[in-house]
Amino acid sequence: MPMVGLLFNDSFAKPASIGASVYGRDYFKELGLRSFINAAGTYTALTGSIMRPEVMDAINYASQQYVRLEDIQERAGARLAQLLHCEDAQVTAGAFSAMTLGLAGVLTGMDREKAARIPTDLTGMKSEVILQKSHNIGYAHALRNTGVKIVEVETRKDLEKAINKNTAMLWYLNAHSENSQISHEEFIEIGKKNGIPTMNDCAADVPPVENFWKYTGMGYDLVCFSGGKGIKGPQSAGLLLGRKDLIQAARISAPPNGDTVGRGMKVNKEEVLGMLIAIETYLATDHEKEWKLWEDQIRLINSRAKSVTGVETEIHVPEVANHVPSLRIRWDQNLVKTSPNELREALRAGHPSIETVGGKESVDITTWMMHPGEERIVAERVEQLLREAAA
Numbered sequence: 001m002p003m004v005g006l007l008f009n010d011s012f013a014k015p016a017s018i019g020a021s022v023y024g025r026d027y028f029k030e031l032g033l034r035s036f037i038n039a040a041g042t043y044t045a046l047t048g049s050i051m052r053p054e055v056m057d058a059i060n061y062a063s064q065q066y067v068r069l070e071d072i073q074e075r076a077g078a079r080l081a082q083l084l085h086c087e088d089a090q091v092t093a094g095a096f097s098a099m100t101l102g103l104a105g106v107l108t109g110m111d112r113e114k115a116a117r118i119p120t121d122l123t124g125m126k127s128e129v130i131l132q133k134s135h136n137i138g139y140a141h142a143l144r145n146t147g148v149k150i151v152e153v154e155t156r157k158d159l160e161k162a163i164n165k166n167t168a169m170l171w172y173l174n175a176h177s178e179n180s181q182i183s184h185e186e187f188i189e190i191g192k193k194n195g196i197p198t199m200n201d202c203a204a205d206v207p208p209v210e211n212f213w214k215y216t217g218m219g220y221d222l223v224c225f226s227g228g229k230g231i232k233g234p235q236s237a238g239l240l241l242g243r244k245d246l247i248q249a250a251r252i253s254a255p256p257n258g259d260t261v262g263r264g265m266k267v268n269k270e271e272v273l274g275m276l277i278a279i280e281t282y283l284a285t286d287h288e289k290e291w292k293l294w295e296d297q298i299r300l301i302n303s304r305a306k307s308v309t310g311v312e313t314e315i316h317v318p319e320v321a322n323h324v325p326s327l328r329i330r331w332d333q334n335l336v337k338t339s340p341n342e343l344r345e346a347l348r349a350g351h352p353s354i355e356t357v358g359g360k361e362s363v364d365i366t367t368w369m370m371h372p373g374e375e376r377i378v379a380e381r382v383e384q385l386l387r388e389a390a391a
Contacts, residue, residue: 036353038369039378041322042204046355048228048235049369051274055233058277059270069256072269076276077247080239083279085213088247090240090254091227091272093265095203098224098240099142099171101262103129105249106169106197106222107146115253118261119147126168130159132180135173139201143171146261155181156190163194174202174215175321188219197221197246203238204321206230209287216241227271230324230368233278234271291325297367297375298325304383308390310335327365328358331386338389346385354378 028035042049051059073091080089092098107125108114114125129143133152140150148168153159159170159182170191177184184200191198199222200215207230215223222242228235240250253260255267267275298315306313310332317325333339338346340363347354347363354377358364365382367375 034353036348036355037371037374037378038355039347039365039367039374040355040357041324041366041369042226042229043357044228044235048226049230049232050371051228051234052232052278052281054281055274055278059234059274062270062273067269069269069272070251072272073251073254073267076272079276080279081241083283084216084239084241086216086223086241087244088242090247090250091267091275092224092238092240092254093236093267094228094238095201095224095226096139096142096238097262097265098238099139099199099201100145101250101254101265102199102222102224102240102242102246103143103146103148103169103171104253104261105246105251106199107148108252109245109249110252112252112257115257115261116259118253119145122147126166128164128166129169129171130162130167131171131173132159132176132182134179134181135171135176137173137176139173139203140171153182156186159187159190163190163196167194167196170196170198172198172200172220174200174205177320184215184218184220191221192219197243199224199242204229205323206282207287207291207323209283209285212241222246227275227278229322231275231278231282233275237267237271237275239275239279293372294325294366294368297370298327298365300375301365301367301379301382302327304379305329305386308336308383308386310390311386322366324366324368329363329365329382330361336386336390338385343382343385343389347381350381352377354381 038046040046076091077089081087092101104118128149128151130151130153133154136152144150151162153162170187172187188198198220200220201224202211202215203224203226205211222240225239227233227237240247253262255263302313302315305311312330314328315325317323340358340360343363344356347356356363356365
């Protein structure tokens with residue numbers, strides 16, 4: 001597919017903090033907003049990730065001409081399926097939307113009359129989704145959007161006992177797989193044995209790149225990803241991957257179709273094309289080189305932080321979700337007289353502003369959402385504030 005960037009120039013590759021010097025207007029400043037260095041990660045509240053230049057090229061290309069929305073979804077979906085080794089794919093309004101649309105497709109099949117009745121009237125449709133108790137977090141609301149009842153289980157025995165004629169789907173939260181009493185393999189096995197589709201929510205689960213096809217390859221019927229996290233695509237886009245019949249059924253509840261639960265989950269042509277190019281670019285990335293960069297950045301910040309007496313650090317990589325080099329900073333508050341929350345606030349209030357995460361015991365940092373060079377600013381500010389508190 002040819003990419004002609006009608007409005008694109010390489011300014012899109014530069015940090016937004018340079019403001020009016022590149023873009024002509026400092027839009028955020030005009031709104032009274034401060035941009036920040038993202039040392040936290042791909043949180044929706046922090047607006048996810050920075051889109052790659054190739055993605056902006058595609059978005060600007062698509063913004064200047066028309067295609068039918070259903071046509072671009074179908075063609076982009078077929079191309080995404082080829083790239084990600086699954087039967088079919090749909091670009092959605094984030095992973096949350098992928099969950100709602102995927103389940104809607106499971107409930108209705110290709111019956112548009114049923115699609116029009118979701119979520120208030122599930123007559124003639126199955127009406128329960130089973131998930132593990134440890135997986136029942138806020139994102140499960142995406143399933144409840146269809147009007148189904150959520151059934152919690154804890155063990156394999158519980159799961160097998162809970163299955164009945166009303167069971168529509170089994171849902172798995174990949175980020176909580178370490179807290180699961182039922183493994184992926186068992187979950188899929190039970191679903192297939194009972195003829196019940198299974199869905200895996202993998203919203204934040206790339207890297208590693210292999211996760212794109214790992215879970216469909218294991219046998220999950222549907223798998224959901226966010227677009228604006230590690231993929232660095234549009235923040236308001238996501239992916240629904242899996243069985244062709246279920247993806248096709250999900251589309252009848254998606255825009256531009258009206259009178260459906262998904263009508264408000266609109267993805268425009270720019271986001272669909274941007275998502276496709278984000279995947280193409282992500283797959284072509286040198287992931288080993290990128291990983292080494294993140295490790296080097298984290299080591300720099302780690303070295304500066306632990307140079308302060310009383311400070312302890314830990315470099316770690318979460319096993320599932322946001323699987324990237326990360327830094328945890330703790331200290332003896334008798335020696336360094338500030339709390340983690342106070343340090344986070346000081347970093348946020350400084351110039352430039354720096355966003356970090358963590359709880360009552362630590363300040364946690366990642367570098368994978370930074371522009372190269374910002375790690376030096378973060379390292380300097382963290383050490384400075386810790387030293388001032390230790391003085």
